[in-house]
Amino acid sequence: MERRVRVRFAPSPTGALHIGGVRTALYNYLFARQHGGDMLLRIEDTDSTRFVPGAEEYILEALDWLGIEIDEGLRMSRKSKGESQKQIESVGSHGPYRQSERREIYHRYVEQLLDSGHAYYAFDTPEELEAKRKEIPNFQYDARTRMTMKNSLTLGLDAAKQRIADGEKYVVRFKVEPDEDVTVHDLIRGDVVINSNILDDKVLYKSADDLPTYHLANIVDDHLMEISHVIRGEEWLPSAPLHVLLYRAFGWQDTMPEFAHLPLLLKPDGNGKLSKRDGDRLGFPVFPLEFHNEKDGTVSSGYRESGYFPEAVINFLALLGWHNTGDQELYTMDELIQQFSLDRVSKSGAKFDYEKGKWFNHQYLQMKSNEELADLFMPTLQQHGVTADKGIVAQVIGLTKDRVNFVPELWEQVNFFFVAPTEYDEKSLAKRWKEDSPKHMTELLELLEQQEDWTADALDNVVMPWINAKEYGVGIVMNAFRICLVGAARGPHIWAITDVLGKEETLRRVRTALSKIS
RNA sequence: GGCCUAUUCGUCUAUCGGCUAGGACGACAGAUUUUCAUUCUGUAAAGAGCAGUUCGACUCUGCUAUAGGCUACCA
Numbered sequence: 001m002e003r004r005v006r007v008r009f010a011p012s013p014t015g016a017l018h019i020g021g022v023r024t025a026l027y028n029y030l031f032a033r034q035h036g037g038d039m040l041l042r043i044e045d046t047d048s049t050r051f052v053p054g055a056e057e058y059i060l061e062a063l064d065w066l067g068i069e070i071d072e073g074l075r076m077s078r079k080s081k082g083e084s085q086k087q088i089e090s091v092g093s094h095g096p097y098r099q100s101e102r103r104e105i106y107h108r109y110v111e112q113l114l115d116s117g118h119a120y121y122a123f124d125t126p127e128e129l130e131a132k133r134k135e136i137p138n139f140q141y142d143a144r145t146r147m148t149m150k151n152s153l154t155l156g157l158d159a160a161k162q163r164i165a166d167g168e169k170y171v172v173r174f175k176v177e178p179d180e181d182v183t184v185h186d187l188i189r190g191d192v193v194i195n196s197n198i199l200d201d202k203v204l205y206k207s208a209d210d211l212p213t214y215h216l217a218n219i220v221d222d223h224l225m226e227i228s229h230v231i232r233g234e235e236w237l238p239s240a241p242l243h244v245l246l247y248r249a250f251g252w253q254d255t256m257p258e259f260a261h262l263p264l265l266l267k268p269d270g271n272g273k274l275s276k277r278d279g280d281r282l283g284f285p286v287f288p289l290e291f292h293n294e295k296d297g298t299v300s301s302g303y304r305e306s307g308y309f310p311e312a313v314i315n316f317l318a319l320l321g322w323h324n325t326g327d328q329e330l331y332t333m334d335e336l337i338q339q340f341s342l343d344r345v346s347k348s349g350a351k352f353d354y355e356k357g358k359w360f361n362h363q364y365l366q367m368k369s370n371e372e373l374a375d376l377f378m379p380t381l382q383q384h385g386v387t388a389d390k391g392i393v394a395q396v397i398g399l400t401k402d403r404v405n406f407v408p409e410l411w412e413q414v415n416f417f418f419v420a421p422t423e424y425d426e427k428s429l430a431k432r433w434k435e436d437s438p439k440h441m442t443e444l445l446e447l448l449e450q451q452e453d454w455t456a457d458a459l460d461n462v463v464m465p466w467i468n469a470k471e472y473g474v475g476i477v478m479n480a481f482r483i484c485l486v487g488a489a490r491g492p493h494i495w496a497i498t499d500v501l502g503k504e505e506t507l508r509r510v511r512t513a514l515s516k517i518s
Numbered sequence: 519g520g521c522c523u524a525u526u527c528g529u530c531u532a533u534c535g536g537c538u539a540g541g542a543c544g545a546c547a548g549a550u551u552u553u554c555a556u557u558c559u560g561u562a563a564a565g566a567g568c569a570g571u572u573c574g575a576c577u578c579u580g581c582u583a584u585a586g587g588c589u590a591c592c593a
Contacts, residue, residue, distance in 0.1 A: 012593050047592050126591065138519065140589085171591055189523070198521050198589090206591040214593050238522055238588040261523085264586070268529080271585065319542095323531050327541040346531080348524045349586060356530065356543045402556050413555090432553075467552095478552040490554035 003255075005037025006228045008073070009063075010218070012044045013055035016291035016300055017062050019352075020233065020265040020274060023317045027262060028231045029068045030318070030340040040225060041073035043098045046217050048209040052295045060088055062288040066310045067333060073097040094225040099217045106212040109220045109250070110172050110205050118249035119204060121160045122151035122173045140200045143178040172205035174215075174246065182241040187229075187260040187342045194241040202242055215239065219246040222257055230257045231342070234349075235273075237261045260342050263321050264349040274352050276300060284354040288313065307406030309368075312361040320350045330363060362405040370394035376407045384411060386418045396500055399492040413491075417500050420509055421487025424517055428489035432479035438514060440477050441484060443470075445510050454503045456495035484513035 009025040011017060017025075032039040041063070043056055056074070063069075064076040064086075072092035096102055113119035122141075124132075128150075133139045146153060151173070152160030164170055180196040204216040212220075222230060240259055247256040265274045268282060279286035279301065289302035303313050311333065318336050319329065322345045331339070365373070374394040381388060393414075400413035424433075447466055451459065467477050478494055485497050485506065498506050 010593095014593075044593065050592065122591095129591085138589090140520095169591095173591095192522070194522070200589080203591050208591055211591095213591070218593090233587095234523070235587055235593090241522095263524080266586075273586080319530065321530090325532065325534095327532075329530095329542055346524095350531090351529060353529045353543065359543055400555090403554085428553080473552090475552045482553055486553085488554080492553095492555085494552075 003228050004226075005032060005035035006040065006226050007032045007037065007231055008040040008042050008222070008225065008227050009070075010042045010044045010221075010232075011059050012047065012050070013052060013059065014047070014050040015052050015055055015276075015293060016287040016289070016302075017055075017059045018274075018276070019286050019288065019303075019317070022062065022066065022068075022288055022313075023265065023320060024231065024233055024262060025063060025068050026066070026314060026317055027322070027340070027342075027345070030336050031229065031231060031342065032071070033337040034340055037228070038071045039069065040092070040094075040227070041070045041075060041097065042221060042225070043074060043100075044214065044217065045098055045100045046206075046209075046211045046214060048100070048211065052293060054292075054294055057088065058289065058291055061086065065304055066288060066314055099221065100211065102217070102221070103211065105224070106205070106217055106220055110212065110216065113174070113204070113249055114172065116249070117175070119172050119174050120146075120152045121164065121170045122149065122201075122203075123155075123160075123163060123168060123170050124150050125169070141173065142176060142197070142200045146173075146175075146201055169207040171203045171207050173201040174204050174242070174249070176201055176242075176245060182244055184237075184240040184244055184259060186237070186240070187258055188263075188345050189237075189261065189347060192237065192240070194238075196241070196245070199242055199245070202239075215242060215246065219243055219250070219252075223247070223250065223252050223255065226255075227257045229260065231260045231262065234261045234264050260345070263346055265320060266349045266351045268352050268354060278352075282354070284357070286352075307408050308357075308361050309364045312357075312364040315364070316357045316360040320352070321346055330360075358405045365401060365405065365407065370398040370401070373397045373401060373407060373410070377410050380408050380411050381418070384415070384419075388418055392417075392500065399496050399500075416486045416491065417497070420505070420512065421485075423487060424483055424513070425488035428479075428483055429517065432476075432483055432489050433517060434476055434480070436472070437476070437480040438517070440472055440480055441510055441514055444477065444481060445507060445514070448503070448507060448510075451503070454498070456499055459495055459498060481510070483517075484510045 007028040009028050011021055029039050031037075041060070045051055060074060060076045064078075070091075072094065074088055074090055074097050077087050077089040090097055110119065114121075129141070139145065141149065148154075155163070160170075176196050176199045178197050181193050182196055184192045184194070186192055202215055203213050205212050240261070244256070247253050266272065267274050267278050274286060276286055285301040285303050285306055287300050287302045288304060290305040291300045291302065293300070304310070314333060314336070315331055318331060318340075322340065324339050324344060371390070371394050374390050374397055377393060377397060378390070381393065396414045396417045397410060400410060403413055404410055444463070447462065451462060464474070467474055479489060482489060482491065482494055485494075485501065491497060501509070
């Protein structure tokens with residue numbers, strides 16, 4: 001019988017959601033949707049010391065912005081529209097979905113492991129362990145060393161329980177049996193075999209904050225939440241054998257999820273995992289949204305604030321580690337859902353190429369209608385103190401959008417349509433404003449003043465013959481004219497500009513230029 | 519140090535034993551253009567190394583090298 005596909009994205013609220021985490025979430029989502037399964041979101045906040053306020057909200061809002069929908073667990077409420085009314089809701093019958101709210105559950109299962117002899121109490125303090133590691137090179141708490149340590153195996157169970165009753169701090173460790181080859185079947189990499197001798201007796205339950213470690217919480221939750229596939233980053237591959245052993249110790253091997261370990265996102269230059277620092281250093285965001293970290297006071301830039309479209313980020317990320325046969329590069333979310341497959345995920349890490357990311361945004365920007373872009377561009381215009389008719393804005397965007405990667409960049413391309421030049425670019429002047437230019441412009445002004453039909457064709461039909469008759473040279477006249485209107489040697493076709501400006505404004509700009517440029 | 523994973527143009531990748539190794543980003547060059555761009559066309563650019571299996575290997579195996587990950591009472 002086919003098992004219902006249920007996958008989870010389980011981030012820790014330790015800061016902004018890293019772009020690599022976003023990709024993990026995306027792959028989980030694509031897999032879930034493709035199989036008609038469920039996408040869960042669980043918060044893994046078992047490290048109380050690393051908790052960052054606002055991180056949970058951030059994660060959920062980022063996924064919401066990107067269109068990665070959560071079926072079960074924690075998610076942004078979509079009932080109420082508008083940013084301010086968004087709130088976190090919990091959906092589903094397998095909750096709670098925050099690990100910090102599941103202490104009793106973990107307690108119960110740790111007890112089970114203790115009873116069955118798969119785990120034991122240990123009293124070695126962090127200081128003692130640290131000393132041990134200094135004393136013995138490559139010290140590991142395992143089958144070879146555990147009988148030399150302070151734990152319920154060496155002390156005896158009764159003595160251990162007495163210590164606990166007396167209030168002594170303790171941890172619970174998993175008892176890894178030696179000399180066993182543990183096989184992890186990975187959907188991307190195939191079988192990975194690790195001998196249990198290299199595994200240590202991992203702490204399952206911490207003394208510090210009365211919470212389990214990742215390993216225990218993760219296995220218990222995935223089991224209870226009926227997760228069918230664990231799709232996570234490659235950094236988890238080394239501990240996957242431990243997880244397999246845990247499933248066995250609990251007697252859950254029959255419903256153990258399938259594993260898929262995703263390759264890592266690497267730094268564009270140099271070596272190593274892509275990190276928050278790299279974004280700052282290389283000047284691009286590594287987070288979906290801007291994040292204000294209340295804990296350390298830092299602000300990290302985000303893709304959304306940088307002008308990215310969510311669909312471009314999705315497309316870019318999807319192809320960083322996954323590729324179908326063939327040459328298609330532009331995918332909608334629906335196409336990704338249809339075509340995605342774990343066995344076409346690449347095995348090696350992908351260096352993060354920010355330039356390609358920009359290209360994706362460029363592509364999506366070109367696909368948007370001028371009206372859509374005008375709506376998105378209006379706030380930028382307002383920031384520059386410009387109020388303009390949306391129809392005109394859409395028109396000038398249509399003239400210039402193929403030059404930009406991001407909506408805010410449009411301002412540099414269209415500003416002169418709304419604000420008359422007050423200065424004239426020196427380089428353009430030096431190259432295009434000749435000795436005869438004032439004379440040319442004066443004559444052109446007279447010509448245009450009499451012009452009634454202001455369409456591009458009509459103007460062209462009047463101006464070109466005039467230039468030719470006088471043998472002035474098209475380039476010389478037109479470029480000077482352009483400088484008058486734009487303030488520099490740039491911009492779209494000249495008649496497109498005069499069309500938007502209209503007769504009155506065009507003439508005014510020429511007159512101003514004539515008085516200002518000497 | 520130990521263990522694990524990986525290795526095709528600078529980057530992301532296609533290729534699932536027959537390759538003149540394809541595409542995209544970026545780079546460069548040319549064409550178009552009354553400006554700046556855009557666009558178009560083109561060029562350079564790759565199988566880490568060494569063995570082995572095979573009629574034949576980028577594709578399979580081994581070793582080496584290199585890269586990355588993990589090695590916490592962090593996830």
